[in-house]
Amino acid sequence: MADVAQLSTSLRRGTLEFCVLAMVETEDRYGNEIVRRFGDEPSLAASEGTIYPLLSRLRRAGWLDSKWAESPAGPPRRYYALTLSGRAALEHFRTEWVSFRQTVDRLVGTGEVA
């Protein structure tokens, strides 16, 4: 059960993968970079153990493409880019997200006036 401390853990579910897609939409990025960027988002913080398997799944699903490139200092990096079907999936999520968000707002309320 999601006690209060783990609340945001399961909130991320189903959203994180599309945040990743959005993150590589305009620019190729590599795994560790993505992990660090999510670390800056308090509502979305996710560790290596979450991001790397997620990137593999997105690659297998054909939504991401990857190519190796050398690092200016350190081991080589695997850069990810959005594929055509990845872009389509992201677009589809955007519309799905809007209606989902509205439904939740309506059902649980946000403290604002209805």
Add this chain to the structure above:
Amino acid sequence: MADVAQLSTSLRRGTLEFCVLAMVETEDRYGNEIVRRFGDEPSLAASEGTIYPLLSRLRRAGWLDSKWAESPAGPPRRYYALTLSGRAALEHFRTEWVSFRQTVDRLVGTGEVA
């Protein structure tokens, strides 16, 4: 992997339980009633196999209380009510949800202008 058909399945994760809490916030409700009400929400549809175990978890977590009552026609119903700590959890979710929602809007965009 969440293909497009299962997209909303995992979106629900982490949200559904609080929609349930919100649903019994102002009025006691029983399981089948909750299932039917979610059936009317296209973004949240969830079946018995999801709702009943969820209700049990919420009860074990101390967020819901239940009492049996006879039905005007049919087998007895188990009515659920929000406990004090359930109410606190729901309030906590409401603030968490608002910031989560904003983060996702910002990261994936919604098609609206930034």
Add this chain to the structure above:
DNA sequence: TGGACCTACCTTGCGTCGCAAGGTACTGTG
């Protein structure tokens, strides 16, 4: 040269959850 450290990748194991399918039982109707 060699040790310490950083960066970068990935896997293993555990626990949780959604959900289709299957199961039990009470009630009213023909």
Add this chain to the structure above:
DNA sequence: CACAGTACCTTGCGACGCAAGGTAGGTCCA
């Protein structure tokens, strides 16, 4: 008495988050 409707719950499977553990390339400095 059979049947259909209502209402509850469980089982088994697959997917996922994530802490922890593992490998390896690169730089720095003594």
